[in-house]
Every structure is written in C-alpha cells, then in structure tokens.
Amino acid sequence: MSDNNRFAQFKLVLLGESAVGKSSIVHRFVKNTFDNMRESTIGAAFLTQTITLPESNTTIKFEIWDTAGQERYKSLAPMYYRNANAALCVYDITSRSSFNKAQDWIKELKKQAPEGIVICLVGNKLDLENEREVDQQEVIEYVQELNQENDNVILSECSAKNGEGVLDIFNKIGRALPVEEVINGANNRSRQVGSRKPGVNLSRQQNQPQSSNCC
C-alpha cells in the first residue's frame, strides 16, 4: 500500500480529578496543532484531533473522551475506557491528592481496562512550578517501578496554560500506539471482501507487528 496515506484512529480517555485541568490540556492540544479550534459539534467533552508522525508518515486521529472527574462519578469510568486504546491520567503537580488519585486510576486501568492500553501519566500546571507538591523525581521512580513489571506507562509534565509539553504528550502516545496493526488490519479488511467481523483480523495480527515495532 502506498505510504502516503497511512491513517489510524484511536480512542483516548481522560481520567483525573476535577480541577486538574484534564479538558484544558485537550483544549490546548486541539487549539495548538491546528490554526482554528476544531471543537466538535456538541461540546468539549468529546473532541477529535489528528497528529502526523513524520518519521513513519502516519496520520493519527485521536478520539478524545472526557470523563467527569468528581468523586461521585468515579464508578462510571469503565463505561468510558472500554474499547479505549490510550488513557491520560492527569494530576496537578501542585496537589498531592490529585497525584494519589492518578495512581489509583492507573491501578484500576491495569485491572480492568482493555489489554495493551497505552497509559500516560501527566502532571499538569507546570507553570505553577513554585507551588509544586509532587516531586518529579518521585513520579519518575514510581513510573520506573511500574515499567519494571513489563508495563509501559508514559510519563509527561505539561502546562495547559502556556502550552508547554502538551503536543509532546500526544506525540509520545502516538508512537506507543499499535499503529501498524491498525493500518494492516484495515488494509486486510478492505482486501478480503466482507469478512467484516471486527476483531478477528486484529487479534490475529496483534502479535507480529508489535514485536517488530517495539525495539
């Protein structure tokens, strides 16, 4: 297939406490990467945005699902992260409790989320460095520990306010996503006419391309 038009779509879910600025990060991401703001028709709870990975000449479309961060809606999260390819667990670097909450989310995702979900732990409000409560070194160690157990949690810090590090998050996620599988799966599907049973093709291919992709 021609490499000019490689395209894959992924679902990304936003998790984190109410005031950590989940949606602000996405707003910033959606605003910055394109000139005009591509807000979806209905509201900012569901947004889509595409990025291009130049090295592989791939366009990735993120379908971003916001979740309500209030404690009382915590039990609803599984409704949102089923079928998700990636999850952004956001905390506020000036709030210890929000970091603890983000850790809880990671634990829950590992237990319940679809296998192979790309998890990204994001510390927001980098512009408030002098009010920092969550030590960066501590977070790095936490993530290293997680990744020793064969997980692949991405770590990032950003400021939705000034835009620092925001695009970087999505580029990192884009590179961690199983892009090849999805593209190959789609091609295979369109070639083999009719075997539209979703999942059949995908699951069969999941093993091979990933191993070549990882290292």
Add this chain to the structure above:
Amino acid sequence: MSFNNLSFNISKSTATTSTSTGSWSNTDDGSKSGASEVSSGTNGNFIHGMLAKSPPQPVADPVDVNEDSQAKGVGKTDLIELFDKYEIGEVEDKFEQFKANVEEDDIFDEKKGLEDEAGRHAGLQVDLQAQEIGSGTQEIGSELQEIETRETEAQEMEQPKSIESQEPSVPEPVSEQQSEPQSEQPSQTPTQTQPVQSSEPSPEFNQSLDEIEEDEQSAIEQHQLTPEDMKSHPYRPEIRSRSLSQVNIDPSEQYQQSHKPFNFHNFLEHLKKKSADPVARYIRSFLLAFNKQSLNLTLQQKVKIVKDFKIFMNEKFQSFEPFMSMDDTDLENSREGLEKLIMNRIYTHCFPPEIIKTSLPINSGLVSRDLNDDKLFSKQLDKFSWINGQHLDVDLDKLGSQAHHDNVNFMDYAIKEFQKINTYRAPRDKIICILNACKIIFGFLKVNNQETNADAFMPILIIIIIKSKVDHLISNIHYIENFRSQEWLSHGETSYYLSSLQGAVNFIENIEFGDLSISQEEFDAHMEAWEADEKVKQQQLQMIKPQPIDLPQPLDQQPNQALSPSQVLFTSAEMFTKSISNFLSPSPQGSPGPDNEHLIQQQRKEIQQQKLQVEQQKKQEQLINQTFDQLQEIIPTLDKNIMRDIVTMNKGDMDSSLDACLQLVSD
C-alpha cells in the same frame, strides 16, 4: 407449475451473484458446510444457516441439495405455509400480470428466457431454493412482492417525489429554521411510526417498499438537529448570537467533520435502481422470513440473526451495483440505511415493550429481564425524583436564569427531545434523540459561559434523565446496544453520548446518600416520604383487589363497610403523602431552591399531622365501640351487625344512632 418457474428465476439471479462472492464465508463458520450448520435444527439458526451457505452449486451435486433441504426443516415448513397463505391461483394471476409486464419490456428478456429452463427442472428446483439464499419461501415471497412492487412502481415513478424535490439539497440555516418547528409537533411522529401489525406480515409486504420508507424518511430528516438548529432555534435566539460569536468558525463545517451526514433517502434511491434488485430482494426475503419466524425466536437469537444479516448484506454490497462502486462514505451511508430500513420493519419483534404488546407468550428471558429492568429503573426515578441541581453541586437556578425564553427553558426542551426516544424505531434515530438532548445541554452550558466538559455535563444529564422519566429507558438502551452495528457503537461522538447516558443511568441505579450533596436529615426525609408514598400505592393495589383490609381494630369484623375506619385512615394517609410529595418535588427551575431546614420542619409537621389523624381515628373507633355497647343494652333485640352498621354510619354519635335503631325496632 408457474410457481416453480417463478422460484427458478430467482435462483438463477442469485446463483450468478453468489459465485462472485463465494469466498465471503471464509470466516470461522465457513469451514462447516451449510448443512451441518443448519442441522442443529433450532429456529435460531435458520438465517445463520442461510447466511453461512457454501457457494451454490446448482445441479452439480444433487445429493447435497437433498440433504440440505431436508436438514432445513424450517425452509420446508415455510414453503408449505406459504402455499397455504397465497392461493396458487392468486399467485398465477400475479405471475401472469408480471409476464405481461415482462413482455412489454425488453429488459426482462433475460428472466423470460430463464423461465423456460425452469420448466425443465420443475420438481427439484423448489428444494434447491431452500438451500440457495436460505429458504425457498423467502424467495417466492420476495418475488411476489417484486411483482407487486413493479406494478406499483410504474405508476409511482410518474408522481413527483414530494419530499425530496421540495427540499434543497444543502439546507441553509434559514430553511432549517423553518423546518425546525415542524419537528416540534409530536403529533406527526406517532402516525409515521405507527407500529405495523406484527401478526400479519403479508399486508405489510404488499405495500411498496418505497411508499413506506418515504414516510419514515421524512421523520428522520426533520428530526436531525444540526448545530444550526440549536443555535437558530426560535426559542433560543440568544444562544445563536452568543455562541456564534464565541466560536468563530463555520459550524456547518464542524458538523461535516464530526458527523457524516446520513441520507436515508439516498440509500432508498439506490435500492430502487434496477441493478440493486438482488439486494432489494435479499432484504425483502429477510424481512418476510424474520417476521414469520420471530415468534419462535428468542431475543438473543434475533440479535444474532440481524447481525449476521448485516454482515451478509455487507458482503452483497460488494458485488452489486450501485453499491459496488461506492466510496467508503456512500457505502457507510448504505449500511446505515440498511440498518434503519430493517429495524424500522422488525421493530415490533425486537423491542421488548413492543414484543409484549403482541400478547403472545414471551419466549425469551431477555425480554422479561429488560421489562423488569425498566420497571426497577422507573421506580428508582420515582424514588429520587426530588433530586435537584444543588444535590449534584450544580446551580441550575443561577445558570438557568439566562435561558428563559417564551417560558420554555432549556431543561424542558432537552427533556422533550429526550422523551422522543420512544417514538422512533431505528437504533440510529433513538441515538439521535439522546444526542439532541445532549446538544441542548451543551448549548445551555455555552450560553452561560460554562466549561463544556464532562465535569459540567454529567450532572445535568443525570438531572435531565431523572426529570424526563422516559418510559422503557433501559429497554431502549439495550435495544440500541443489540441492534446498532458495532462499527458505530464503539467509536465516534454518538457512542460517547451513548456511554454517557449509560453512565448516568448507572449512577441513578446505584444512587446512595454519599453520592449527593445533601444532609442526612433531608435525605432521610425524602426517603421516608417516598416509603409512605409506596405504602399508599400498595394499599391502592390491595384496594383494587377485593380483599379485606387488615386493621387491628375491633371493627374488622365488617371490613366492607362503606365508612370503615380503615378507609378513612387510608384517604387521609393518601392526602398526606400527596401533599408531601408535591411539596418535596419542586420544579427544577422554580424560584430559589427550597430552604432545607424549612423543608425538614414542614416534613416533620406533616408527619405529626398524620400521627394526629391516626389518633383521631382511634378515638372515633373507641367512641363507636362505646356507643355500640350502650345501644346494645338499650335495645338488646336488634341484630348486632345492623346496629354496628348504624353506629359506624353515624360515626359513633349516640343520639342519631339511637334514633335510627329505635326506628328500625318500631318498624
């Protein structure tokens, strides 16, 4: 004789088509032959068997053919039933008409030629049909409709297409505005979505496909609420100006990006084309077979059948024009169209609240489970109908102040859209009702300069669900999950809002004190009020059944008395709970929210009043007993039961009771 000819025609047309796509069944099921699939014999497999057929090898292997048709018991019975249903003579008449048409039209020459060939194979061919696309009946039936459709189509073609020709291809915002009020007329919808009598599939099928679908088409076009609608809605002029200035991009462009516009009419137009005949025939066969068999199928089986049929048709789209040469967008439109078309037609067999209306034995646990869930959920809605913005930390009063126009506030508007979910049949249409309600919520948040994220959206959605009290919400959600194709369920904006709805429903189902911003006292008061209300309802139910009412009172020897104390007690209790529930469920947008303390005090007052009433009741009963005892001493000759009646009627008043008794004695 002509009957067999008829069926052969179809077999030919399908045989040619399926060879080109024979490889489609190379899925998991493909390894098994059609025969072994079907031989399990359950009805649920009949379409599966039909779909999992191996590439047809018409006369090449007669043994296989026979085995298959034997295994396919369903197909055979169908055939017999069909013979019963359609008088052979009638069929022949129809076919004669059909031939007449054919002779006039050169295009049908091919079919005519096949007809002769069919004559030679007479006997075997019918059985062969059973193995072809599924069961021979379906084919014959579809061919019948085919004939009828052709007959009517010729006339119809000359009539102007009323709906589409009047509507501009790209609706301008202005025209949207004009059409919008129409969609607000709920009176239109019921006629359009009037359930088709499920027990009699044939009349339904005698109608031309086009006639029916055009009606349904108009419903959805008016129903689709675009962002322009939202912004230019007559009720909400302020929203329009504000949000347009806030977001300075072309909203229609956005709309194009996030929603591929669905055009049902387009699909139907494609389906009407000659080249799409085989596709149309598959659909008719399927519908006929489904409606015929549905009574024997469980809901689970129906879900599977519909799913398989969609996969099967998807395959067929690849091998027939005009679908074959469509781009992805048009093809998706066709898949959407197919889903809408078939679900509109088999809705009454697939939506539990409709299934139960047919008053036939419910053969599926899923149906009763859904209905039971509906019941439980509406009970839960009832229980928590008092929940307001403040309980979920949303100040609706403050927010709502800007959204009042012409006495229609956003909440009512959203509720109205949401409630439409029961007036539409296709899963997609139902989702659009949800989507429209969500759009209104976000429009409202935008106009009030709130964040339009999930944090702000979720609580309002929950309140909308509680206030709207939509019937059969759980059934609706399950129906969407079951009959909407997976490709649209797991991704996209609509699926986001469907998930949000499921989340909100989940929240309401499991609501607890800790989930709400409320004091324990207020919560308990609401719960007590609800329990009292429930008791009254149960009593009402008991009253309807002619059962004696238990009362640990001395009067329960004569429970059926018109003025029995239990009744008095009951009415007063009813009045009491009514007053409480009226008081406790103020309108969401009402004048500043009720003061909690005041509310609780009021509640306590009411409870005290009830206690007082009960005490009064007891006193009266004591009085009646006293009077009765005294009267017995005075007039020992009178029948005791009569005497008690009199005393009770006079509410224990000594003088009037004595008078009445004396009169009786003197008589």
